[in-house]
Amino acid sequence: MIAFDLSDHAARRAMAALGGDDDGARERYATVVWCHLIEPGDSVAGRLVAARGATAALEAVLDGAAPAEVSPRELAEARKRWLPRLSARAIADSVASAAARGVALVTRADAEWPAQLDDLGAHAPLCLWVRGDVAALPRLEASVAIVGARAASRYGDHVATELAAELAGSGIAVISGGAYGIDGAAHRAALTVGGLTVALLAGGADRAYPAGHTQLIDDVARTGVVVSEVPCGSAPTKWRFLQRNRLIAALATVTIVVEAGWRSGSLNTAGHAAALARPLGAVPGPITAATSAGTHRLIREYGAHCITGADDVRELLGLSTAAGANATTGGFTDDATRVRDALSTRSRRDVVGIARRAGMSVDSVAAILGLLALEGAAECDADGWLLRRPDDRR
Known part of the structure; x- marks a missing residue:
């Protein structure tokens, strides 16, 4: 058995900086502990927590007895991954960093939890770390993810700006990953027209990545939402970028790929959207452009809808194109x-x-x-x- 203090007193003390209800402090603290132990999308942890709750699941893991929800072999392998990361000091430092940066913790028990993330099943995040307007999270029922190449062409940047500006201007939230290229163009356009935009980060919500987008991420947090499933202080890694993409696809109602190379990471986001049966669109480009090879592939091989303007996106959202256009141009x-x-x-x-x-x-x-x-x-x-x-x- 591994000794770790999960008492009510320890939980309230550890979570005091983030505020919240003392009655639920123990479960919230256990959720934060889990967040430090696992990598995003860990299905073994997801199954345990879904079946037992964060506190009881963590106690079972610390005891070393195999719960019915996982096999003894799964638990043994998982403990090898998780327990080396168990550090009360590291957790305290992360919580302090979140409090200092105004980052809030949102769990499934909170009214602000976006229920569409639960469609990820055992791979769903256990919690979200949120900087900005937490109350905006439940307002993403009509939202669009606009993603694409980091090394975007002038054409791609232009199209992403057009789509994001018109959609955000008509009240449709724009979701992206805060990266260079298409992501940045989408966020900037949404901010320019006063719309809601959400940036999902692969690292902690307390710091921007890439560093060159520090001001942009701060601007998103000021009027929109910056979200991460990993604790504050966490570094973005290749695995976390790939897993972050599943959150973009799950959070958005529709995913649009503006530009993508043949093996672009944006195709990973598209794959998650397709697996979740979310509507998927792709913007065509010049047949000679390597940056459009991936979008053409999505249209040809994966049945993505051909997107030529904001009205095409509205159709995928089930909205009236005429009403959307009037709402956009009127302002x-x-x-x-x-x-x-x-x-x-x-x-x-x-x-x-x-x-x-x-x-x-x-x-x-x-x-x-x-x-x-x-x-x-x-x-x-x-x-x-x-x-x-x-x-x-x-």
């Missing part, structure tokens, strides 16, 4: 007019020049340009943006 009438006035039908202009003429921020102009492009009112190439004449539109 941008004045700003769109200013951007139109700053464009030319004869000479192409870059976003910075358009923003200067319109007297608006570059980010705001970029989002509006994306909407105008979707309407066919503007077009872009390597030389910049051009306002299309009504006669030129199809």
Whole structure:
């Protein structure tokens, strides 16, 4: 038997920094302990905790007696993985870091728990570490994951921005992984239009990864939600990135892959969405572009829906496309007019020049340009943006 203090007193003391109900402190503390022992998606731990609860399951593991839910061999192998990580000091440091960074603990017992994660069964997370608007988690019933290549092309970045801006602007939450490329474009566009966006991290929620997105992740936390299933202080690893993808697919109602190479990690997210029977879409690109080889593969071999605009995504969500379009454009009438006035039908202009003429921020102009492009009112190439004449539109 392994000695570890799981008493009510120890639990309340350990969890005091995170607040919460003292009556449930022991179960919450046991959940935090589990979170430190296992890697994401550990099905042995998932089965034990689902059957017995976090405290009773942990006591059984510490006692060394094989519970009925797992075989003696499974338990023996699991204890070899888990017990070397059992450290009250490491757990205390992690909880202190969470409290210092304003990271909240959300478990299945909390009203804010997003029930769609339970579709992962034994592979579901035992808890979530959340920075930002915890109350937004239950509001993700109509949400879209926009994912894709880190080394995104200009085309991919443009499409991700368009989709995220229009969808977020019409009240649809945008979920992604906080990475460079498509993820970052989706988060920025959603923030620009004042929409809700959620970043799921492979490392702890207390620090941004990649470091170059520190400001972006902070901005997401300020108005949206930053989520991780691993404790604060945890480093992102290749395995955690792959397992993080299952959370993106499970949390979102629909998953859209904008750009992906033939063996892109975004295809891993798509695979999880398909396994969960979630609607899956992919954006087509040039047949010569390596960054679109993966999306073409999803469309051709895996039945992903071909996504050519936000209305296609709304259809997958079961929403009225007309209602969504009206909701999106209504709030941008004045700003769109200013951007139109700053464009030319004869000479192409870059976003910075358009923003200067319109007297608006570059980010705001970029989002509006994306909407105008979707309407066919503007077009872009390597030389910049051009306002299309009504006669030129199809």
